[in-house]
Amino acid sequence: MSTTSSSCQPHKIIGVAVIWNQHQQILIDRRLPQGVMGGLWEFPGGKIEPGETIEECIKREIKEELAIEIAVGEHLITIDHTYTHLRVTLMVYHCRLIMGIPQTIGCDEICWVDLDDLEKFTFPEANSQIIAALRREVRN
Numbered sequence: 001m002s003t004t005s006s007s008c009q010p011h012k013i014i015g016v017a018v019i020w021n022q023h024q025q026i027l028i029d030r031r032l033p034q035g036v037m038g039g040l041w042e043f044p045g046g047k048i049e050p051g052e053t054i055e056e057c058i059k060r061e062i063k064e065e066l067a068i069e070i071a072v073g074e075h076l077i078t079i080d081h082t083y084t085h086l087r088v089t090l091m092v093y094h095c096r097l098i099m100g101i102p103q104t105i106g107c108d109e110i111c112w113v114d115l116d117d118l119e120k121f122t123f124p125e126a127n128s129q130i131i132a133a134l135r136r137e138v139r140n
């Protein structure tokens with residue numbers, strides 16, 4: 001058995017929302033300073049629960065974390081990424097704000113940003129693939 005085997009690492013399946021407003025801006029949030037990837041910016045989302053569809057997961061997480069209603073639309077990308085002590089599968093969907101003003105319930109800060117400004121924020125490593133996919137879509 002290889003000592004580099006990753007089979008013992010925890011694996012999280014995460015529903016991730018790229019939420020658009022009517023000004024073509026995207027909602028990002030800053031993770032709490034403590035804990036895994038503390039202080040980094042992310043697209044809101046969280047772990048899928050047993051029996052839930054990915055769409056249900058994303059809607060629930062966004063309601064719990066930000067107290068807003070969204071519509072979940074097209075799939076953007078699915079990313080499998082291995083961090084030092086954790087493997088994540090990020091299932092990323094385009095979403096649209098339906099109702100409410102985002103509240104900082106489960107995060108430190110919230111920001112609506114233009115796609116071109118995303119690079120000014122520090123995200124977890126796996127997110128560079130999400131941002132690249134967004135750029136590709138917008139260019140085409």
Ligand SMILES: Nc1nc2c([nH]c(=O)n2[C@H]2C[C@H](O)[C@@H](COP(=O)(O)OP(=O)(O)OP(=O)(O)O)O2)c(=O)[nH]1
Pocket residue numbers: 012014015016036037041042043044045046047048086088090124125126127
């Ligand atoms: N929501 C979200 N998570 C991301 C992004 N990029 C990225 O690497 N992740 C990683 C960080 C975390 O390890 C994981 C998300 O898990 P989480 O800790 O927010 O989820 P959770 O609240 O459901 O987990 P838990 O504390 O209940 O175990 O995915 C992103 O853009 N958005």
Ligand SMILES: [Mg+2]
Pocket residue numbers: 044045046047
């Ligand atoms: Mg979360």
